[in-house]
Amino acid sequence: MSRNAPTIDAQRLSLILNDLRLPAIKLVWSDFTTRADKEGWPGARLLAALAEHEIAERDRRRIERHLGEARLPPGKTLDSFAFDAVPMISRAQVTALCSGDGWLEKGANLILFGPPGGGKTHLAAAIGLALIENGWRVLFARTSDLVQKLQVARRELALEAAIAKLDKYHLLVLDDLAYVTKDQAETSVLFELISARYERRSTLITANQPFGEWNRVFPDPAMTLAAVDRLVHHATIFEMNVESYRRRSALQRQSRAGRPPTFATIKSSGELSHSDNQTPE
Ligand code: ADP
Ligand code: MG
Numbered sequence: 333m334s335r336n337a338p339t340i341d342a343q344r345l346s347l348i349l350n351d352l353r354l355p356a357i358k359l360v361w362s363d364f365t366t367r368a369d370k371e372g373w374p375g376a377r378l379l380a381a382l383a384e385h386e387i388a389e390r391d392r393r394r395i396e397r398h399l400g401e402a403r404l405p406p407g408k409t410l411d412s413f414a415f416d417a418v419p420m421i422s423r424a425q426v427t428a429l430c431s432g433d434g435w436l437e438k439g440a441n442l443i444l445f446g447p448p449g450g451g452k453t454h455l456a457a458a459i460g461l462a463l464i465e466n467g468w469r470v471l472f473a474r475t476s477d478l479v480q481k482l483q484v485a486r487r488e489l490a491l492e493a494a495i496a497k498l499d500k501y502h503l504l505v506l507d508d509l510a511y512v513t514k515d516q517a518e519t520s521v522l523f524e525l526i527s528a529r530y531e532r533r534s535t536l537i538t539a540n541q542p543f544g545e546w547n548r549v550f551p552d553p554a555m556t557l558a559a560v561d562r563l564v565h566h567a568t569i570f571e572m573n574v575e576s577y578r579r580r581s582a583l584q585r586q587s588r589a590g591r592p593p594t595f596a597t598i599k600s601s602g603e604l605s606h607s608d609n610q611t612p613e
Contacts, residue, residue, distance in 0.1 A: 342362070345361070346358055349361070354386050355389075356385055356386045356388075356389035356390070357382050357383075357385065357386050360382070360385060361382060364378060364381055364382055364385070365378065368381075391467075394467075395464060395465060395467070398464045398468075398469050398470070399461075399464055401469075401471070402460060402461075402464055402469075402470045402471055402472055403471065403472050403473070404457045404460050404461055404470075404472045405453065405457050405472070408453070408454045408457035408458050408461070409458050409461060410423075410426065410427075410430070410458045410459075410461075410462055412454075412458075413451065413454055413455060413458050414577075417451065417574060417577055417580070418450070418451060418455075418572050418574050420570070420571060420572065420573070420574075421455075421570050421572065426455070426459065429442065429459060429568070430459055430462035430463060430466065431466055432463050432466055432467075432468045432502065432503075435534060435566075435568070436463070436468055436502045436503060436534050438531065438566065439529060439530070439531045439532045439533045439534050439566070440534055440566035440567060440568070441534055441535050441536065441537070441563050441564075441566060441567040441568070442459070442534070442535075442536040442537075442567065442568050442569075442570070443536075443537045443538075443539070443563065443564070443567055443568070443569045443570070444456060444536070444537070444538045444539070444569075444570045444572055445538075445539055445540075445541075445542055445569065445570065445571050445572060445573075446540070446570075446571065446572030446573055446574065447540060447573070447574075447575075447576065448540055448576060449575075449576025449577055449578045449579060450572045450573070450574045450575070450576060450577065451572060451574070451577050452507075452538040452539075452572055453507055453508075453538060454577075455570075455572075456472070456505050456507060456536050456538050457472060457505070459536065460472050460503065460505055460536070463502070463503055468502040468503060469500060469501045469502050469503075470501055470502065470503045470504075470505065471498065471501040471503075471504050471505065472505040472507065473504070473505065473506060473507065474507050474508055474511070475506040475507060475508050475509045475511065475512050475522070475537075476508070476511050476512050476513065476516060478506065478525075479512050479516045479521055479522050480516065481494070482494055482495070482521035482522075482524075482525060483516065483519055483521055485521075486519060486521055491521060491524065495524060495525055495528045496528075498525070498529075498533075499529075499532075499533055501533070502533065502534060503533075503534045503535070503536055504525075504529065504533065504534070504535050504536070505535075505536045505538075506535060506536070506537045506538070507538050508538060508539070508540070509537050509538065509539040509546070509549060510539045510540045510541045510545065510546075510548070510549065512548075512549045514548065517548070517549055517550055517551050518551050519551075520550065520551050520555060522549065522550070522559070523550055523555050523558070523559050526559050526562055526563060527558075527559075527562060530562045530565075531565070531566070535563070537563065543556075543560045543564075546559070546560060
């Protein structure tokens with residue numbers, strides 16, 4: 333074998349791989365070529381192995397970047413979501429949505445309704461995470477935070493650009509639509525966002541209140557109607573009318589025999605005063 337070992341300038345090769353933007357190959361070429369020499373791989377096999385490695389690393393780095401930019405709440409995955417707690421939603425249906433195919437290309441929407449604690453934020457984040465793992469780009473935002481940012485942009489006469497910047501996300505999660513405050517509503521940036529994404533880019537909305545209550549969120553009933561119309565035109569709607577998961581699991585813990593009373597009702601009612609229950613009146 334050593335008879336065939338070429339003498340190459342390893343330093344120069346590293347520089348070239350840098351210039352060619354092939355950092356993964358730069359890291360492994362020496363191991364790969366040593367192994368290829370030892371096992372007598374044909375040249376084409378070595379080249380293919382290196383190329384495959386670079387592309388796999390590229391995908392991994394891209395997904396890592398997309399995860400970083402998405403600002404998903406941590407720890408909310410489909411694996412940790414108890415589907416039996418929301419019998420109206422099937423795991424199969426959610427799994428199908430998580431491929432992204434068939435709805436994200438055409439900018440269709442997903443709307444999750446239900447009382448506080450029913451798992452809307454968890455499910456939205458878990459779907460977002462799964463979509464990113466499948467190669468899509470997602471941004472998760474509390475609706476009132478995003479509205480605030482867009483209002484600042486409007487004041488700086490940069491609303492259109494700010495909305496256009498969100499185009500790069502195949503899915504925009506607007507968590508807790510109902511918590512947009514009335515003074516935030518007055519400038520209707522949310523309506524412009526919804527209109528801009530209509531039939532082009534998907535939006536996932538979670539809300540405690542059904543459409544009938546959305547008049548609080550938009551400046552006038554006509555605008556509410558127009559916003560709802562655009563959102564539901566191509567939409568899947570999940571009605572998650574279940575009892576608070578936190579409350580239910582607290583009660584279950586409480587009733588479980590032999591448990592120390594660490595999870596008694598006092599603690600669970602403390603948990604219930606979570607931000608979910610704040611209403612901006
Ligand atoms: P919502 O957004 O509807 O108010 P959350 O998604 O914030 O509810 O759920 C409240 C808490 O309960 C979170 O910690 C969430 O992870 C958990 N939770 C809710 N539903 C489920 C579920 N079906 N399986 C597992 N955890 C859940
Ligand atoms: Mg929530």
